[in-house]
Amino acid sequence: xxxxxxxxxxxxxxxxxxYLAGVPLLxxxxxxxxxxxxxxxxxxxxxxxxxxxxxxxxxxxLALFIMLPLILGTRILDDANVLVAMTLYTVALLxxxxxxxxxxxxxxxxxxxxxxxxxxxxxxxSVDLPLAVPVITAGLRVAAVSNVSIVSIAAxxxxxxxxxxxxxxxxxxxxxxxxxxxxxxxxxxxxxxxAIAGLSKVLTPxxxxxxxx
Amino acid sequence: xxxFEDVTKRYADGTxxxxxxxxxxxxxxxxxxxxxxxxxxTTSLRMINRMVEPTSGRILLEGEDISQRPAAQLRRHIGYxxxxxxxxxxxxxxxxxxxxxxxxxWDRGKARAAAIEAIEKVGLTQxxxxxxxxxLSGGQQQRVGVARALAxxxxxxxxxxxxxxxxxxxxxxxxAEVRRLQQDLGITIVMVTxxxxxxxxxxxxxxxxxxxxxxxxxxxxxxxxAEPADDFVADFVGKDRGYRALSFAAPDVAVRxxxxxRVGENVAAGSGWVLVADDEGMPQGWVDVAGWGGPVPAExxxxxxxxxxxxASARTLLDAALSSPSGRGxxxxxxxxxxxxxxxxxxxxxxxxxxxATPPGSPEEAP
Numbered sequence: 384x385x386x387x388x389x390x391x392x393x394x395x396x397x398x399x400x401x402y403l404a405g406v407p408l409l410x411x412x413x414x415x416x417x418x419x420x421x422x423x424x425x426x427x428x429x430x431x432x433x434x435x436x437x438x439x440x441x442x443x444x445l446a447l448f449i450m451l452p453l454i455l456g457t458r459i460l461d462d463a464n465v466l467v468a469m470t471l472y473t474v475a476l477l478x479x480x481x482x483x484x485x486x487x488x489x490x491x492x493x494x495x496x497x498x499x500x501x502x503x504x505x506x507x508x509s510v511d512l513p514l515a516v517p518v519i520t521a522g523l524r525v526a527a528v529s530n531v532s533i534v535s536i537a538a539x540x541x542x543x544x545x546x547x548x549x550x551x552x553x554x555x556x557x558x559x560x561x562x563x564x565x566x567x568x569x570x571x572x573x574x575x576x577x578a579i580a581g582l583s584k585v586l587t588p589x590x591x592x593x594x595x596x
Numbered sequence: 597x598x599x600f601e602d603v604t605k606r607y608a609d610g611t612x613x614x615x616x617x618x619x620x621x622x623x624x625x626x627x628x629x630x631x632x633x634x635x636x637x638t639t640s641l642r643m644i645n646r647m648v649e650p651t652s653g654r655i656l657l658e659g660e661d662i663s664q665r666p667a668a669q670l671r672r673h674i675g676y677x678x679x680x681x682x683x684x685x686x687x688x689x690x691x692x693x694x695x696x697x698x699x700x701x702w703d704r705g706k707a708r709a710a711a712i713e714a715i716e717k718v719g720l721t722q723x724x725x726x727x728x729x730x731x732l733s734g735g736q737q738q739r740v741g742v743a744r745a746l747a748x749x750x751x752x753x754x755x756x757x758x759x760x761x762x763x764x765x766x767x768x769x770x771x772a773e774v775r776r777l778q779q780d781l782g783i784t785i786v787m788v789t790x791x792x793x794x795x796x797x798x799x800x801x802x803x804x805x806x807x808x809x810x811x812x813x814x815x816x817x818x819x820x821x822a823e824p825a826d827d828f829v830a831d832f833v834g835k836d837r838g839y840r841a842l843s844f845a846a847p848d849v850a851v852r853x854x855x856x857x858r859v860g861e862n863v864a865a866g867s868g869w870v871l872v873a874d875d876e877g878m879p880q881g882w883v884d885v886a887g888w889g890g891p892v893p894a895e896x897x898x899x900x901x902x903x904x905x906x907x908a909s910a911r912t913l914l915d916a917a918l919s920s921p922s923g924r925g926x927x928x929x930x931x932x933x934x935x936x937x938x939x940x941x942x943x944x945x946x947x948x949x950x951x952x953a954t955p956p957g958s959p960e961e962a963p
Contacts, residue, residue: 495682498647498754499744500672500699513686589686589728 386559411473419481440475480522484515520583603653628799636809675745675753696748735766842911847945865889869922
């Protein structure tokens with residue numbers, strides 16, 4: 384027991400929290416990559432795509448959790464509602480960063496790749512994307528922390544994760560579960576952040592090579 | 597082998613980048629497109645590998661209309677070197693150079709072997725091949741750029757201002773390297789530069805392009821200097837084109853034997869300028885023996901100016917003579933002293949061979 388919460392319950396809720404915040408991070412990245420690429424590629428699409436996706440972030444999360452079952456035809460307690468909502472928030476945060484990431488690829492490098500005989504898709508995957516990794520992972524870290532924070536609101540519609548500790552503490556007028564829940568959220572956010580930062584380093588060995596040798 | 601037929605590039609806003617260009621780039625050798633900024637030289641170059649599509653006209657490569665070939669596939673067979681090398685910063689030098697062989701579908705082993713060969717050709721080491729581009733100097737990066745262009749065994753290599761971002765000494769080395777590679781591999785190089793000196797140094801043929809994207813003259817460097825087609829070309833080639841033309845004449849000058857002394861050796865007073873050599877007979881410098889005699893002290897030896905190889909151009913020979921404190925230019929061959937020449941001798945040889953007109957009343961004209 385810690386702060387009136389059983390270790391087993393805490394572990395279970397943390398895993399649920401990680402699942403509900405983490406899976407949308409990956410799904411959101413998969414959606415943002417083509418959207419961001421489109422925005423970076425065409426001057427005409429840039430504003431509508433970036434502004435449009437950013438607007439998603441202004442939808443209150445509680446409203447989204449309640450509306451999604453009506454739109455998707457899912458049951459109110461279905462995890463899918465939370466996963467979809469969190470994916471939308473991830474897309475809202477990541478599309479601009481992905482566009483910036485593709486935009487950060489030096490023009491002469493892209494031109495050289497085209498002149499070598501790369502087709503567009505192959506170039507994007509093997510030249511543009513690796514070079515955009517540092518910018519994209521920076522955005523991914525922000526989205527990860529944001530997801531960990533927002534997903535706790537899903538407790539209000541009864542989807543279990545660390546947010547349940549807040550509603551529980553509130554209902555029972557007990558500070559213990561609330562403090563434990565906040566701490567667990569912070570630890571989870573910091574861990575995810577560090578994991579993405581580490582992954583970014585692994586994916587960009589050339590940045591650690593020490594230029595000018 | 598590369599033929600521009602009435603090629604025009606007009607942009608949507610009406611700007612004409614290239615105006616009715618017809619040109620035949622000969623197979624082998626270096627053809628340079630030169631001109632001021634905005635003359636359409638880079639646009640012309642990029643039309644060869646379809647980075648830019650012409651508005652009208654066509655370009656033939658070995659008699660085949662390039663617009664009939666898929667652009668990406670065409671580009672894999674044409675090497676391309678750009679100004680800042682344009683290397684992939686996330687790939688090692690070796691992986692960069694393997695790019696085109698891999699795109700051509702060669703297996704890993706063959707691509708790797710071709711890349712290593714190309715890296716060695718441009719004078720880089722195996723150790724450098726493992727590094728990332730940011731770990732190399734600008735000149736080395738540009739060498740990697742050249743290696744990457746060569747690795748897929750292209751017959752044509754396009755170079756867009758390849759050496760303008762490196763310092764003059766490195767540029768000289770790279771130019772010599774490109775010339776050597778062109779000769780060794782027998783490839784056709786088409787190069788764009790805004791630097792007329794580079795064009796004259798490297799070009800077998802030079803296309804001078806003027807404002808509005810029209811071709812002002814297409815000729816050999818010597819022709820360009822001797823007979824510029826119009827005022828624009830004359831201006832562009834430069835005021836000192838008479839002097840530059842000396843680079844393209846190699847007059848047969850009789851080199852005079854030159855006595856040498858060693859440091860510490862006795863010289864007679866009043867010998868004038870004496871050439872000092874080391875034990876191997878390599879010239880070290882000049883010493884002015886006036887008003888003194890005896891052993892030559894090392895500190896009195898003045899370095900000579902430039903040195904000309906036997907058979908060098910009139911420009912090099914004259915430069916050696918003019919930069920020498922004794923007025924006698926040192927001529928060497930394979931590291932050995934051949935003798936010296938004076939500026940008068942060089943000019944006399946030029947007149948004799950008809951490179952320079954003999955003005956009336958000059959000593960040579962007198963019977």
